[in-house]
Amino acid sequence: MSEAKEIVRKVEEAWARSDLASLDELISADVKNNDAPPGFPSGLEGAKFGHSMFMASFPDRSMQIHQIIGDGDLVAVRSSVQGTHTGAPFLGLPASGRQIDIEAVSIYRVAGGKIVEHWGLNDGMTLMMQLGIVKPPVPA
Secondary structure: OOHHHHHHHHHHHHHHHOOHHHHHHOEEEEEEEOOOOOOOOOHHHHHHHHHHHHHHHOOOOEEEEEEEEEEOOEEEEEEEEEEEOOOOOEOOEOOOOOEEEEEEEEEEEEEOOEEEEEEEEEOHHHHHHHOOOOOOOOOO
16 A cells, blocks of 8 residues: 555544544644635644534444545545434534435545645535435425
């Protein structure tokens, strides 16, 4: 496994364990998160903040890594996230007790032995349907 893929694997496993302290050695403090919501804190602290918010809403959250694919300094990860909305409100929705199971893709850029840039895509539409925020389409 390339050094970049190994760093990303360690990062993904740390997120899975909610081991935020170990991320300091693996992710640059000023990592550029290309998909951070408007007004979100920047850098590694912003990423940790987002993770903590999600964990507060889905305290039993688990994740699985399905694939890690690398090409030079870019590494892509396909994963899935499961959990139950039993904690804090999420997107304004009080704890619903509903279960989620969504797919996610992350692309990381590694430089100098650390993650320096990230692009991410989560299946937000499926998440909103599973939480009952959006109704699934019905055939006509």
